[in-house]
Amino acid sequence: MLTFTLRRISLFIFTMLVLTLLSFSLSFLFPGDTVINHSGQINATASELVQLNKAYQMDKSIVDQYGAYLTHILNGDFGQSMASQSPIRNEIIELLPATIELSLVALLIAMVVGIPLGFIAAINHNKASDNVILSLAMLGYSIPVFWLGLLAILVFSIGLGWLPSAGQISLLFEIEFVTGIQFIDILLSDSPYKWQAFSNASAHIILPACVIALAPATIFIRLSRAAMIEVLAASYIRAARAKGLSFQQIIFRHAIRNALIKIIRHVGLQFANLVTIAMVTEVIFSWPGIGRWLIESIYQRDYTAIQSGLLVLSCFIFIIHILTDFIYAALNPLARGNQHGS
Amino acid sequence: MAVSTMSFKPTLPLLISAFVSLLTGCNEANKLSLSERSIIYCSEGSPETFNPQLSTSGTTTDAIAKQLYNSLIVYKGQNNTLGPSLAKDWHVTRDGKKITFYLRQDVRFHQTNYFTPTRLFNADDVLFSFNRILDKSHAFHHVSGGQYPFFQSIKFDELVDKVEKINDFTVRFILTRNDSSFLANLATDYASILSAEYGEKLFIENTPHKIDILPIGTGPFKLKDYRVGSLIRFYRHDLYWQEKAKIEQLVFDISPSKTSRLTKLLAKECDVSSYPIAHEKIAERSDLLLESITSLNVGYFGFNTKKQPFDNKLVRQAISLAINKQAIIDTVYRSQAARAKSILPETSWAYDSNTPEMAYDPVRAKSLLAVAGYPQGFTMDLWAMPVQRAYNPNAVTMAKLIQADLKKIGVKVKIVSYEWSTFLRRLSLGEHQSFLLGWNADNPEPDNFFTPMLSCSASENGNNRTFWCNKEFDQLLQKALKTTNMSKRKSYYAQAMAIISEEVPLLPIAHSKRFQARGTDVEGDILSTFGGISFYQASKTKLTSEPHNLAKPDKSKKVSN
Numbered sequence: 001m002l003t004f005t006l007r008r009i010s011l012f013i014f015t016m017l018v019l020t021l022l023s024f025s026l027s028f029l030f031p032g033d034t035v036i037n038h039s040g041q042i043n044a045t046a047s048e049l050v051q052l053n054k055a056y057q058m059d060k061s062i063v064d065q066y067g068a069y070l071t072h073i074l075n076g077d078f079g080q081s082m083a084s085q086s087p088i089r090n091e092i093i094e095l096l097p098a099t100i101e102l103s104l105v106a107l108l109i110a111m112v113v114g115i116p117l118g119f120i121a122a123i124n125h126n127k128a129s130d131n132v133i134l135s136l137a138m139l140g141y142s143i144p145v146f147w148l149g150l151l152a153i154l155v156f157s158i159g160l161g162w163l164p165s166a167g168q169i170s171l172l173f174e175i176e177f178v179t180g181i182q183f184i185d186i187l188l189s190d191s192p193y194k195w196q197a198f199s200n201a202s203a204h205i206i207l208p209a210c211v212i213a214l215a216p217a218t219i220f221i222r223l224s225r226a227a228m229i230e231v232l233a234a235s236y237i238r239a240a241r242a243k244g245l246s247f248q249q250i251i252f253r254h255a256i257r258n259a260l261i262k263i264i265r266h267v268g269l270q271f272a273n274l275v276t277i278a279m280v281t282e283v284i285f286s287w288p289g290i291g292r293w294l295i296e297s298i299y300q301r302d303y304t305a306i307q308s309g310l311l312v313l314s315c316f317i318f319i320i321h322i323l324t325d326f327i328y329a330a331l332n333p334l335a336r337g338n339q340h341g342s
Numbered sequence: 343m344a345v346s347t348m349s350f351k352p353t354l355p356l357l358i359s360a361f362v363s364l365l366t367g368c369n370e371a372n373k374l375s376l377s378e379r380s381i382i383y384c385s386e387g388s389p390e391t392f393n394p395q396l397s398t399s400g401t402t403t404d405a406i407a408k409q410l411y412n413s414l415i416v417y418k419g420q421n422n423t424l425g426p427s428l429a430k431d432w433h434v435t436r437d438g439k440k441i442t443f444y445l446r447q448d449v450r451f452h453q454t455n456y457f458t459p460t461r462l463f464n465a466d467d468v469l470f471s472f473n474r475i476l477d478k479s480h481a482f483h484h485v486s487g488g489q490y491p492f493f494q495s496i497k498f499d500e501l502v503d504k505v506e507k508i509n510d511f512t513v514r515f516i517l518t519r520n521d522s523s524f525l526a527n528l529a530t531d532y533a534s535i536l537s538a539e540y541g542e543k544l545f546i547e548n549t550p551h552k553i554d555i556l557p558i559g560t561g562p563f564k565l566k567d568y569r570v571g572s573l574i575r576f577y578r579h580d581l582y583w584q585e586k587a588k589i590e591q592l593v594f595d596i597s598p599s600k601t602s603r604l605t606k607l608l609a610k611e612c613d614v615s616s617y618p619i620a621h622e623k624i625a626e627r628s629d630l631l632l633e634s635i636t637s638l639n640v641g642y643f644g645f646n647t648k649k650q651p652f653d654n655k656l657v658r659q660a661i662s663l664a665i666n667k668q669a670i671i672d673t674v675y676r677s678q679a680a681r682a683k684s685i686l687p688e689t690s691w692a693y694d695s696n697t698p699e700m701a702y703d704p705v706r707a708k709s710l711l712a713v714a715g716y717p718q719g720f721t722m723d724l725w726a727m728p729v730q731r732a733y734n735p736n737a738v739t740m741a742k743l744i745q746a747d748l749k750k751i752g753v754k755v756k757i758v759s760y761e762w763s764t765f766l767r768r769l770s771l772g773e774h775q776s777f778l779l780g781w782n783a784d785n786p787e788p789d790n791f792f793t794p795m796l797s798c799s800a801s802e803n804g805n806n807r808t809f810w811c812n813k814e815f816d817q818l819l820q821k822a823l824k825t826t827n828m829s830k831r832k833s834y835y836a837q838a839m840a841i842i843s844e845e846v847p848l849l850p851i852a853h854s855k856r857f858q859a860r861g862t863d864v865e866g867d868i869l870s871t872f873g874g875i876s877f878y879q880a881s882k883t884k885l886t887s888e889p890h891n892l893a894k895p896d897k898s899k900k901v902s903n
Binding site for chain 2: 153158161164172174193196
């Protein structure tokens with residue numbers, strides 16, 4: 001396990017180095033002055049510019065410049081947003097938790113819905129229910145998310161009036177910012193309307209989370225179906241059947257557990273896909289997350305924000321990826337011995 | 343990053359319980375208790391400041407003026423007559439140059455987490471508020487830029503000689519001349535009263551700019567929270583000097599996008615929405631109410647009376663007769679405007695119903711044109727403003743309709759349009775022959791329509807782009823300002839309107855309406871014919887009760903708070 005951990009950590013460090021190198025080079029590729037792209041201080045006075053040039057070591061070699069940039073990033077200094085002139089670090093701390101919350105809920109929905117459906121399809125392999133589930137999965141995967149989001153608002157918010165269409169919570173509730181994860185903040189607050197706020201926040205998350213969950217859920221259906229089919233064909237299942245175990249015993253004791261392990265490996269990969277979908281969905285549902293912020297930054301040509309936003313978001317996805325790897329390794333001792341990584 | 347990894351595990355059980363609580367369906371019934379006592383208003387933009395003295399923008403005035411502040415006097419009742427507010431009474435000397443206000447003695451300023459007042463409202467606050475505008479050496483005059491656009495436009499500093507404190511609850515304004523619009527100007531939203539005690543506190547703390555960011559006023563609501571571009575949260579001012587507001591919380595959901603305001607309104611995420619689109623869609627819903635109010639404005643078709651052929655009164659009359667105003671109102675305003683008979687809206691107290699109107703009559707127009715010496719017609723240019731305004735939502739379409747109307751009497755129209763600032767600059771240089779523009783009133787004082795738009799002085803350095811100057815007309819306006827006798831003033835303005843109808847320096851087209859949409863559960867007046875909106879009277883009924891008031895209430899007669 002130790003070598004496994006060390007290998008993952010070194011992979012993380014090197015990937016981050018490449019990512020910072022990329023975001024560092026963006027400052028040169030974006031139009032405008034490099035140091036202003038780094039710092040975001042578009043209204044800097046002459047003396048401030050001198051200071052900035054010194055801080056980012058612009059007069060030295062490119063390697064030194066990269067080193068200075070890295071030091072700033074490691075100190076949590078991402079510069080300031082060109083549009084709002086407030087530190088990007090603060091904006092990210094405010095916005096990232098909302099995206100995390102939304103993505104995790106969506107991931108949960110995708111897994112809770114997708115995996116059992118895939119299992120059912122695999123168990124009924126080549127029967128009608130298998131075909132129905134597979135075609136639904138194909139259909140769900142083909143629907144573009146921006147269209148689905150608008151359709152969901154049209155039907156469930158405007159038409160039926162069941163669920164709200166915008167934001168994280170009704171503006172009537174004042175929830176103090178502690179962790180940024182709305183549900184935790186609500187529970188921590190001492191508002192007399194705590195439980196109303198809680199159910200209101202739940203109502204707000206349902207539509208965007210379901211819209212995001214659709215595409216990953218269809219992938220989970222196919223993954224779990226394939227995994228289950230493979231497991232059911234394995235020799236230990238045949239052995240179990242020969243020993244006279246009932247069908248239910250075989251599925252619940254042996255098949256599901258072994259199939260799940262195969263799926264967990266893909267969760268990290270799917271998460272990256274899910275965050276991309278979440279960014280578009282945040283715009284549609286006015287969700288105050290980092291995806292919407294990043295897309296707005298692109299509109300506003302806020303290069304500093306684009307650069308840092310990309311770095312933070314990719315770092316976040318990478319951490320989730322590594323986490324799922326760890327969970328997979330913890331559950332499956334075979335993976336730890338793998339010499340070539342995964 | 344630490345947040346993300348740590349939060350993963352505790353979130354899951356919470357989320358599950360969230361869905362459980364939803365499934366058990368306990369939410370809607372309880373939520374009513376809070377939402378019943380609150381109103382969410384989808385507004386079209388962020389305010390620039392929290393001090394109404396500093397801005398004339400409609401968005402800013404709507405958001406702050408009537409919510410946070412009071413003026414000394416207000417317009418009250420159906421006829422928009424002046425009534426008491428922070429001043430319980432006032433007295434004007436015979437020469438009209440000394441105006442004494444007797445102040446209420448029971449008015450409390452807001453108590454918030456950034457300021458706690460220790461005394462009641464008194465004369466010092468009035469002096470502080472007006473001296474800030476008038477006195478260039480006042481400690482607060484130059485705070486936040488030193489620009490007081492409304493007061494500068496009416497030349498307030500030339501009119502007011504000084505403001506005196508007689509005793510703690512009596513204040514006297516000494517004017518340099520008699521001006522009957524003075525009281526009207528004091529009753530606008532811009533003449534709000536700030537707290538002198540708060541000013542002193544900020545001055546000592548060396549943070550004077552906060553007076554315009556963290557406001558303290560006497561109004562029915564106080565500021566709780568403001569996030570730029572996102573929301574403004576007001577709480578009720580429980581110690582308000584009148585009966586307190588009916589709702590406890592007022593939230594402005596700042597949604598600049600028209601479609602997102604509509605979506606939020608349809609999805610019941612806001613109770614009231616400003617400037618809604620898709621009027622038909624809103625009107626067909628039984629749970630929503632589209633209301634409108636004829637604002638004090640006018641959209642008009644003006645002629646450059648200094649240029650050929652519009653220097654001839656007969657030509658102006660002929661062109662005016664040829665224009666089908668009703669068709670313009672049906673098309674450009676989608677029937678949501680009142681046809682203008684004169685420049686003064688019919689809701690104004692000074693409107694005289696006997697004023698003759700230039701009715702649509704193309705036959706007479708053609709014969710007049712022949713009398714004027716243009717039997718074959720002529721070619722003219724028409725300048726259409728490039729921006730949308732309440733008084734003219736689409737000037738280019740309007741210009742095309744006018745083009746079609748005038749073609750019938752043999753006049754060829756070339757439509758000209760420039761970018762807005764260029765348009766206004768070239769207009770002031772008098773390069774145009776005719777133009778489409780409009781006027782929004784700041785107060786119900788009729789003079790606000792006449793003097794800035796058509797007086798001789800305005801033709802030299804003002805908004806009079808017709809360059810029309812009529813001595814008789816100007817004298818009538820002067821006389822009307824010098825007397826306070828309402829019936830006399832009304833007759834002067836009636837004569838002035840008769841001159842406009844005869845001379846036609848411009849053809850008034852429409853007094854447009856301002857729109858607002860709300861859920862049927864929101865009751866009470868919000869819109870007013872002039873000045874900002876007010877949520878003081880607004881309240882909410884239970885969502886569960888059937889919508890009972892589907893009839894459009896008559897909004898044109900509004901009581902200001």
